Amino acid sequence: AWHQFQEDEKGRIAPGQLADMALLSADYFTVPDDEISSIQSVLTIMDGEVVYGSGPYEGLSPELPAALPEWAPINYFTIYE
Secondary structure, eight states: OTTTTOTTTBSSSSTTOBOOEEEESSOTTTSOGGGGGGOOEEEEEETTEEEEEOGGGGGGSOOOOOOSSTTOGGGTSOOOO
């Protein structure tokens, strides 16, 4: 924030500040090294808006936009098996 001269907008977790952060499924600093790769985000916030949520935060996750291009089969058919 300081390097971008945006200290009034971001850089702190406080009311009125933009937030980019992730809540992880485990503590990165305390899990064994071989388990680090299995850590996942359960809540991701960018510019103060929730962009992803899973588990107990799934209800906060925004609806995904339709795939591009508009004619993509995934927009018309359910999950492929």
